[in-house]
Amino acid sequence: MTPPMERVVASDDPMIDIDRLQAELDADVVVAETGSEEALRDAAAGAAALVVDVNTPVTAAVLDGLDDLQVVARAGVGIDNIDVSAAADNGVAVTNVPEYCTDEVATHTVTLLLDCVRTLTAYDRDVRDGGWGWERTRPVHRVRGRTLGLVSFGPIARRVRDQLRGFDLDVIAYDPYVDAGEMAEADVEKVTLEALYERADYVSLHTPLTESTAGMIDADALAAMRDHAVLVNTGRGGLVDERALRAALDDGTIAAAGLDVLAEEPPTADHPLVGLDNCIVTPHAAWYSEEARDDLNAAVAANVEAALAGETPPNRIDPETDWL
Numbered sequence: 001m002t003p004p005m006e007r008v009v010a011s012d013d014p015m016i017d018i019d020r021l022q023a024e025l026d027a028d029v030v031v032a033e034t035g036s037e038e039a040l041r042d043a044a045a046g047a048a049a050l051v052v053d054v055n056t057p058v059t060a061a062v063l064d065g066l067d068d069l070q071v072v073a074r075a076g077v078g079i080d081n082i083d084v085s086a087a088a089d090n091g092v093a094v095t096n097v098p099e100y101c102t103d104e105v106a107t108h109t110v111t112l113l114l115d116c117v118r119t120l121t122a123y124d125r126d127v128r129d130g131g132w133g134w135e136r137t138r139p140v141h142r143v144r145g146r147t148l149g150l151v152s153f154g155p156i157a158r159r160v161r162d163q164l165r166g167f168d169l170d171v172i173a174y175d176p177y178v179d180a181g182e183m184a185e186a187d188v189e190k191v192t193l194e195a196l197y198e199r200a201d202y203v204s205l206h207t208p209l210t211e212s213t214a215g216m217i218d219a220d221a222l223a224a225m226r227d228h229a230v231l232v233n234t235g236r237g238g239l240v241d242e243r244a245l246r247a248a249l250d251d252g253t254i255a256a257a258g259l260d261v262l263a264e265e266p267p268t269a270d271h272p273l274v275g276l277d278n279c280i281v282t283p284h285a286a287w288y289s290e291e292a293r294d295d296l297n298a299a300v301a302a303n304v305e306a307a308l309a310g311e312t313p314p315n316r317i318d319p320e321t322d323w324l
Helices: 018-024 037-044 084-089 102-118 120-128 155-163 180-185 193-199 219-224 242-251 290-308
Strands: 006-011 027-032 049-052 071-074 093-095 147-151 170-174 202-205 230-233 256-259 279-281
Touching: 006 018, 018 027, 018 290, 027 037, 049 290, 071 290, 084 093, 093 290, 102 120, 102 155, 102 202, 102 230, 102 256, 102 279, 147 155, 147 193, 170 193, 193 219, 219 242, 242 256
Parallel strands: 006 027, 006 049, 049 071, 071 093, 147 170, 147 202, 202 230, 230 256, 256 279
Antiparallel strands: none
């Protein structure tokens, strides 16, 4: 008798290509609404693999009830929604796809920054409303000679630095895991976080969301920044105290913000940062291109296929490594 096919449960997220997973895996791939703990437990009963997006909480309570589970495959980079330690305790591998959208996120970061600096969205809104005046968004300042501060110096931040080379910016970075010599090779100065806030005209967030980084951009951090500073966040929404940022944008503590991520997604109708003239919000789309989506799904399939075959997945997260 032919053994039954392994069951794979995937989040109902458009970035996951269910047809591709079904084609590449010798498994029964089921799409389920898995955005809550209860829904996930019900949907994943008997599953050998879970493929999840960032909004699916894979907690200890969920993992303790899934005896057949072999792998949780994150369809993306960050794993802050997965309890990696609990997974290890239950003998479950956790995988991600670390660099499928490096170019896309870097490009989106640069685009948000330049839009904020040149006030393009505000100009467009004004023209649509019948206006036609360059002075509508004064003051606008020259980019050349300004200082870009990168919070974390991983692959995306490095690509941002590469893409901005032609703008004649000074670049500084804070990252406790990268030494000054390595940064210097990229023509980047290693600084403390406090020095970055004080010196940077543009602050770009690329750090993972952890207990130590959650809410790191709070009222004190914003007060330490320059009053013409632009904050860009294409990392995780939870890095920013959103009410503190709203207050800072309202009172001129900083000049503008460009955000691709929010603490709660999608935002509520009364979200404090949506609709401000000096805040651009995009719908967690920095990762997206057709090419990136294709690369993502190929890597997810490879991770799941290896795990189900009893092999070490290409992008397995080591629970013993403080990689965050």
